[in-house]
């Protein structure tokens with residue numbers, strides 16, 4: 001079985017000592033492709049470096065909503081340039097975050113719009129981060145959908161069935177991570193049931209959100225299989241079929257080989 005981790009932060013400090021081994025463990029476990037997501041200009045440069053060093057790593061570049069206030073003048077323009085570098089397969093992560101108070105919401109919304117426009121202009125997918133801002137994210141996506149079908153993914157989806165359906169109606173993919181394995185998240189497992197097989201993606205969001213039984217520990221791309229097992233069970237389909245579907249979906253969305 002072959003897996004794709006569509007969202008990980010391999011450039012973070014917690015991997016600085018053993019990034020090479022972490023990627024090797026993933027490949028050994030069948031996670032043949034990892035999409036490393038940038039969150040700041042520096043982070044974007046690092047994920048591109050990783051994509052140049054490792055065949056199995058691809059990059060997505062953007063400014064995470066929590067980091068837009070810290071961005072320096074000119075950072076956005078440099079991100080726009082990096083977005084067309086080899087092995088950069090998408091734009092993000094972008095979106096809205098009302099949980100952390102790192103950046104004013106209007107500024108987050110401004111950058112969210114810039115990412116959506118950039119993705120459309122380059123014909124690349126976008127990666128959405130949404131934390132306690134479901135209605136605001138949906139509003140902005142609806143506005144964007146008036147310009148044409150959306151090509152994007154709701155990363156680490158943890159919203160309601162209604163939000164999931166609204167995203168699916170606009171053409172979005174939904175990506176599930178370690179949160180679906182947490183015992184108390186039965187309602188989130190129920191959300192996976194309404195997502196058609198051809199719109200499902202898997203991710204780790206490593207080093208965060210490790211699935212059971214590694215909850216609270218550092219997460220890594222190899223653990224995507226644990227989330228996959230949980231997804232297979234909640235959707236009542238085999239792990240093989242989950243592997244085939246999510247891998248094909250990730251290739252289609254990100255244009256991966």
Ligand SMILES: [Zn+2]
Pocket residue numbers: 007009037093205
């Ligand atoms: Zn992330």
